[in-house]
Amino acid sequence: MKILVTGYNGQLGYDVVLEGNRRNLQMIGTGSGELDIRDEKQVKEYVQILRPDVIIHCAAYTAVDNAEDDKETCWDVNVNGTKYLAEAAQDLDAKFIYISTDYVFNGEGNTPFVETDKAAPVGYYGLTKFEGEQIVQSILDKYYIVRISWVFGINGNNFIKTMLRIAETRNELSVVGDQFGSPTYTYDLARLLIDMALADKYGVYHASNEGFCNWAEFAKEIFKVAENSVIVNSITSEQYPTKAVRPKNSRMSKQKLVEKGFKPLPNWQDALIRYVQKLSEEVK
Template structure:
């Protein structure tokens, strides 16, 4: 099976290619330096030439705060790029996995969002990702939409790496405690995506490591696992203003994964331990 993966230079795309190769699949990873997904003709010509059996679309404009200003670029990548790839996939009857986000929800309430709950994004990044979801559903039949949250992987920047970097020079940090969600280790998620692409149980899914926490809880667990003596002070989102409003509730139900026979990801605490060990190995 030949699988094309966009966003290869990012955290998830990198691990998806590795996971596919370890499963004996032919993986083709591309980044923005290979193909500009905003170029419709180039995208369609490339897909026609490669003729993959599946496309896993990890590439996205993910700078949440910058998206509020760079609206044209964000839309071009997340909406138009997804449209061109979806149409190219349809032309060759390829399976398609679109990576979406918890930001398609408004973050209200404190119960986990179901896959069937109404999307109501509160920031521009979330709006563009939801528009991408709608395009995938309009254009394709053989699609997966996989919503993820709080991603961390070996290839790129993330919250864990930021906390560990700050721990080198700080012994006390303020971290928000009123935004709840699930961390997602790309190593674990990548293996689920490969399982999905080999199956035909299409539809919308939520995928993150099991369990919920807030950012302050997450930071405390990071320092505990990494054995860093850093004090975490819990603050509210109002005390740490950002250009883009973040959803306070990013809890997502993974019931559909279970119903369709996919194995849920391990608990986020377990994923964190393995990730910190992986980071330590990289330094050696």
């Protein structure tokens, strides 16, 4: 099986290619340097030459705050790029896996969102990702839409790396404590995505590590695992304003994964322990 992965230079795309290689699949990872997904002609020609059986579309414009100002670029990447890739997949009758986000929801309430809940993004980034979802559903039959949240991986920057870097110079910091969700380790998620690529249980799914926490709780656990004595003070979203509104409730139910026979991801605390260990090995 030949699998094309966009966004190879990012956290998730990198781990998806590694996981596919571990299973002896033919993996082609591409970044913006090899393929500009905003260029329709280039996308169609590239995919026609490669003729993949599956496209796993990890590439995205993910700078949530910048998206509020740089709307044209965000739309071009997240909407137009997705459209061109989905059409290219349709031409080959290839499977298509589109990576979406918890930001498609409004973040209200305190119960986990299920896949059928109404999307109502409050920021431009979330809007473009939801538009991408709708395009995929309108063009293809053999598709997976996988909504993820709070991603961390070896290849790239993330909340964990930021916390550990800050801890080098500070012994106390404030972190938002009223936004809840699930951290997601790309190593674990990549295994699920390859499982999906090898199956035909198409549809919309939520996928993140099991369990919920807020950012302050996440930070405290990071320092605990890293054996660091930094003090974390929990603050409100209003005390840490950002250009783009963050959803306070990013909890997502993953029950559908179980119902469809996919293996759920381990709990986030377990993922964090393995990740911090991996980081320490990389430093050595």
